[in-house]
Amino acid sequence: MTTVLIVGAGPTGLTLACDLARRGVALRVIDRAPRHVRTSRAKGPNPRTLEVLENLGVLDAVLATGSAPLALRKYRDGRWIADSDPFENSRPTPGAPYDRGRLMAQWQLEQVLRDRLAEYGVRVEPGAELTGLAQDDTGVTAELADGSRITARYLVGCDGGHSTTRKLLGVPLEGETAPEQSMVCGDVVAEGPERDRWHQWFDEDGAVMLCPIPGTRSGWWFQAAPERDADGTPVAPSLESFQRLCDRHTGTAVRLTEATLLSTYRVNVRMVDRYRVGRVFLAGDAAHVHSIAGGLGMNTGIQDAHNLGWKLALVTSGLAGPGLLDTYQEERLPIAAWTLETSSAGMRAVLEAIKKPGGGLEAGITPETSALGLGYRWSSLSQDRSGRHDTSGAPAGAPGAPSRAPGSPAHASAGDDGDTRLRAGDRAPDAPCRDTATGTPRRLFEVFAGPHFTLLGFGAGSTAALREIAAERGDTVRVCAVDAGPQAAAGGQVPGLDDHGGHARSAYGTDGDALVLVRPDNHVGLLAPADGTRAVRDYLDGLGR
Structure with a gap:
């Protein structure tokens, strides 16, 4: 077995x-x-x-x-209209190093x-x-x-x-199917368009989209509103139908020589x-x-x-x-x-x-x-023992029932009381720091990487709890002192980080000493005071029990 x-x-x-x-x-x-x-x-x-x-x-x-994502080149009636870059105003931040996908x-x-x-x-x-x-x-x-x-x-x-x-x-x-929202798709070999843009021809009677496949010399994604026969039935995708669609919308700008992985896509919301x-x-x-x-x-x-x-x-x-x-x-x-x-x-x-x-x-x-704002504030695994938030009811942004959505990322990271500080269940942010012992740059994501929980201890007052948890939990929990000073590493049990730019404290909303337990999937499981060893033990021992 x-x-x-x-x-x-x-x-x-x-x-x-x-x-x-x-x-x-x-x-x-x-x-x-x-x-x-x-x-x-x-x-x-x-x-x-x-x-x-x-x-x-x-x-x-x-x-x-x-x-990197490509700029979008739009055409109308076969003519270039405009280029746009959905990410032109996006920038990485200390807490979110990836501002766009791949x-x-x-x-x-x-x-x-x-x-x-x-x-x-x-x-x-x-x-x-x-x-x-x-x-x-x-x-x-x-x-x-x-x-x-x-x-x-x-x-x-x-x-x-x-x-x-x-x-x-x-x-x-x-759920439901939206038959009017359908398209034909395939991987094609194409000649004509420049490969530094995602080309999109939108007209009153349909559309054709061609996006170059990275790592290939002439491969493209093809998507289009399907051809339809006399009674309105979509024509099955083929190289020939794809070329006819290109001719209709692009004129002579695109010549297709191969089409594979042909499919008809109908929007299902289920x-x-x-x-x-x-x-x-x-x-x-x-x-x-x-x-x-x-x-x-x-x-x-x-x-x-x-x-x-x-x-x-x-x-x-x-x-x-x-x-x-x-x-x-x-x-x-x-x-x-x-x-x-x-x-x-x-x-x-x-x-x-x-x-x-x-x-x-x-x-x-x-x-x-981007999905960066999604978290689990409503989850039974999201616990706040820090006293900085009212936990008497469902956290702000949480759904009342599984059929409801958890709300926008803005609501997932800010309470109705205007408090934007991190809460239990939120995605754990990144932050650029320096290794306390060596001075070399080290990010929080590097500390999180792996199959373990991570216990962050902010301030010197957290070091005793970090040492105890490290001694008790071994590889299950990786401990890390943030801004605790050189004494945090005494005995070799507690590696430390210097939050020289203040980014870690800002991201985690900690002005003084505190503990933050980060789950293996990089969501905050527990917020606790700096001396909250028992809270950490109770959280870990109580998982699923």
């Missing part, structure tokens, strides 16, 4: 596999496709996903493979993640199709199309919008009402599908996986109680609802924008779509 069986080897499944593998969890990853496909569907990680990928240790490979094909990101997984000795098993499921109190048995069976303590369905796992569980994907049935979980498109506006699909799935991985690892190792797994649904189901609402609003904005010359896809790109 393996510990975790992952069904589906897309970005969601591979992220989960990498996270579990680095924690030493025994796992298998199966995928129904007979070989790894070069599918260029999603166009790359957003800023929050880049932080996840940094934590997994693959950011350098992602940055080397992809490119442009790369989905297959390129999958290759980066597979390579990382192979470093842990785990490889995807292709051509393994799930056909049946059975579970009891001890585990799950997966039946495959070839008649073989795999038993595991837990199974995670990361197998896409047509998820077999979801169907076998009998969990409906509820999600499940639960992420878990017994020992089986759903993640990514298996749990939620929506408009492509804002590029949230793949990114939300990767962030699902990052939320679930550490919880599965702690439960299966006995370091947390089984109730910890319930918090996966508690935290991610409201995020799925927010994603559906945000992407639908983005699609409406795009459809309205393209009616006017110069309008385009940038209408669907907002600060919210």
Whole structure:
């Protein structure tokens, strides 16, 4: 019996596999496709996903493979109208080092993640199709199309919008389909357009969009409003139909010589009402599908996986109680609802924008779509023992029920009382600091990177608590003193950082001495006073119990 069986080897499944593998969890990853496909569907990680990928240790490979987002070149009636850059006013900040995503094909990101997984000795098993499921109190048995069976303590369905796992569980994907919002897509080889722009031809009777695929010499993403026959039925995508669409909207500007991965995309806005049935979980498109506006699909799935991985690892190792797994649904189901609402609003904005010359896809790109403002203030894992916030009710920005969205990033980081300081459940910010012992630059994200909790202690008054937790918890919790002075490192147990620019204190809202416990997925779990050793112990010992 393996510990975790992952069904589906897309970005969601591979992220989960990498996270579990680095924690030493025994796992298998199966995928129904007979070989790894070069599918260029999603166009790359957003800023929050880049932080996840940094934590997994693959950011350098992602940055080397992809490119910065391109400016958008808009045309009308075949003529150039305007160029626009949705990120021209964006800048990195000390707390958020990635102000924009990365442009790369989905297959390129999958290759980066597979390579990382192979470093842990785990490889995807292709051509393994799930056909049946059975579970009891001890585990799950997966039946495959070839008649073989795999038993595991837990199974995670990361197998896409047509998820077999979801169907076998009998969990409906509820929502609606917008047949009028459809497009034909494919990967094409094209001649004509310059590769330093994302070209978009919008006209009254349709649209064609061409975006260069990074790392290729002549590969492009093709998207267009479909041709329709006499009775209004969309014409099936093909090289010939793509060329006719190009001729109609671009004139002679584009010549296509090859078209692959042809598909017709219809906007579905649907999600499940639960992420878990017994020992089986759903993640990514298996749990939620929506408009492509804002590029949230793949990114939300990767962030699902990052939320679930550490919880599965702690439960299966006995370091947390089984109730910890319930918090996966508690935290991610409201995020799925927010994603559906945000992407639908983005699609409406795009459809309205393209009616006017110069309008385009940038209408669907907002600060919210970076996902940097999303957190879990409403979660049972978000605890404030610092006394600086009223915790008598649901935190500001939290949904009242799983069917509600958690609100905008602005509401996720600022209370109704106007207090913008960090709260339990928020994403843990980065900050540039210096190593107290050596003076070399070191970021908080470097301290967070890995499969551990991080206990930040601000001020000299926190060092006793840091030493106690370090001695008790070993590798489970990494401790770090911020602005505690050279004495913090006495005995070698407490590495220290000098917050020379004041960025860490500003980001974490600490004027004096305090403790901040950061979860393995880089969200704040606990805020406590500097002498709050017991609060930290109670938090860690109470996980899932």
